[in-house]
Amino acid sequence: MRKVFDEGEADGAVAVQGIDLDVRDGELVVFVGPSGCGKTTVLRMIAGLETITAGRISIDGRVVNDLPPKARDVAMVFQNYALYPHLTVFENMAFALRLRNQSRADIEAQVSRVSATLGLDRVLRRKPAQLSGGERQRVAIGRAIVRNPRVFLFDEPLSNLDAALRIQMRREIGALHRSLGATMIYVTHDQVEAMTLGDRIVVMASGRVQQIDAPRDLYRYPRNRFVGTFIGSPAMTVLPGHVTIGPPPEFRTTSGAVAFSLAGTLAARLAPYAGRAILLGFRPEALALTRDPGRDGPVAALRGTVEALELMGSDALVTVRMADVELTARIDAQDLPLVGATIDLTVALDRLHPFDADTEEAIAPLRSDSRA
Ligand SMILES: Nc1ncnc2c1ncn2[C@@H]1O[C@H](COP(=O)(O)OP(=O)(O)OP(=O)(O)O)[C@@H](O)[C@H]1O
Ligand SMILES: [Mg+2]
Incomplete structure (x- = not known):
């Protein structure tokens, strides 16, 4: 499907370029991407x-393009909750059931089942203004659950909550998804939320789908530079450089601050790029202190100065400077180097991510089915 706002006008912007996605029954699909990339627009199109502008949306095999929102049997949980302020929690949750003319006993049974699951029994008589942010959020989710829709649509439901509550609600939504077996589409700009919740993740940027994959594959096989740097924290560092002709072929950054011989699968993948510019992506776990236990596979050695240390608890991030280049390594927090010290790093070559300098597409990904 595709969406153009203000069609026919000169400034008509394409908000969503074309998404082809088949959400499986009971699946939780997360849309993630930076602000303005079209996530909310996608949800609103599904909700009706x-x-x-073009394309087709079907739910359970039925094309719903021309159906009004009510007839689609989807429930959307909005970022701002959109609760009725003058109604109690109970009445907020019962609202849609009343519209369906269900009996009072039926409504009470359904609301109390859902309010028990969500831990809202205590606050059923209160109004939204008397609730905490997390409780309001749960009411908004509860209101969707009592409707028992075919599809749940969540638009950044946790972004108004503090960090601890966000993690708790994230777990609750995951548990809810498993216990209801419901089909859910969840939008967020938070890549950690996406990685922890999604069965599959759709990464979007500028109205285009960048990649659709399971969280683990998205991380291991980013299809292009955007996905590589967007998914993962701290972010992958991408160094521009070129592959020398050899032998042996080397990777060398533009200023020569980082240079090492290629070996193993990386050498094979980069063979067609001999004499050409590339981008090479380093995740923090591809780098280790040389004095730490070694790893399998081919490695390269680097030497630099410790620029910064960030202690994370069990591990630490060390930023190492080599002339005009900085790389971050994730290391054991037991035995930290000093800021300003010279240290030796080992690079696991088969964990690096090469990208074409022109297209920014991953070079010869090891997995061929990672296309969106
Ligand atoms: N009603 C509208 N009329 C015109 N343009 C719109 C309209 N709604 C959204 N857009 C544009 O469409 C694009 C996608 O917007 P959308 O709200 O889907 O982004 P988003 O990914 O949800 O962003 P955020 O993370 O900030 O919520 C943006 O460029 C936005 O300015
Ligand atoms: Mg949005």
């Missing part, structure tokens, strides 16, 4: 709150 926004017309689609």
Whole structure:
């Protein structure tokens, strides 16, 4: 499907370029991407709150393009909760059931089942203004659950909560998904939320799908530079450089601050790039202190100065400077180097991510089915 706002006008912007996605029954699919990339627009199109410019949306095999929101049997949980302020928690949750003319006993049974699951029994008689942010959030989710929709749509439901509550609610939504076996589409700009919740993740940027994959594969086989740097924290560092002709072929950054011989699968993948510019991505776990226990596979050695240390608890991030280049390594926090010290690093070559300098697409990914 595709969405263009202000069609026909000169400034008509393409908000969503074209998404082809089949969400499986009971699946939790997360859309993630930076602000303005089109996530909310996608949800609103599925909910029927926004017309689609081209394409087709079907739910359980039924095309719903022309159905109004009510007839689609989807429930959307909005970022701002959108609770009725003058109604109690119970009445907020019962609202949709009343519209369906269900009996009072039926409504009470359904609301109390859901409020028990969500831990809202204590606050059923209160109004939204008398609730904490997390409780309001749970009411908004509860209101969706009592409707028992075919599809749940969540638009950044946790972004108003503090960090601890966000993690707790994230777990609750994951547990809810498993216990209901419900089909959910969840939008967030938080890549950690996406990685921990999603069965599959759709990474979007500028209205385009960048990659659709399971969290682990997204991390291990980013299809392009955007996905490589967007997923993962701290972010992958991407160094521009070129592959020398050899033998042996080397990778060398533009200023020569980092240079090492290529070996193993990386050498094979980069063979067609001899004499050409590339981008090479380093995740913090591809780098280790040389004095730490070695790893399998081919390695390269680097020497630099410790620029900064960030202690994370069990491990630490050390930023190492080599002339005009900085790389971050994730190391054991037991035995930290000093800031300003010279240290030796080992690079695990087969954990690096090469990208084409022109297209920014991953070079010869080891997995061929990672295409979106
Ligand atoms: N009603 C509208 N009319 C015109 N343009 C719109 C409209 N709604 C959204 N857009 C544009 O479409 C693009 C996608 O917007 P959307 O709200 O889907 O982004 P988003 O990914 O949800 O961002 P955020 O993370 O900030 O919520 C943006 O460039 C936005 O300015
Ligand atoms: Mg949005």
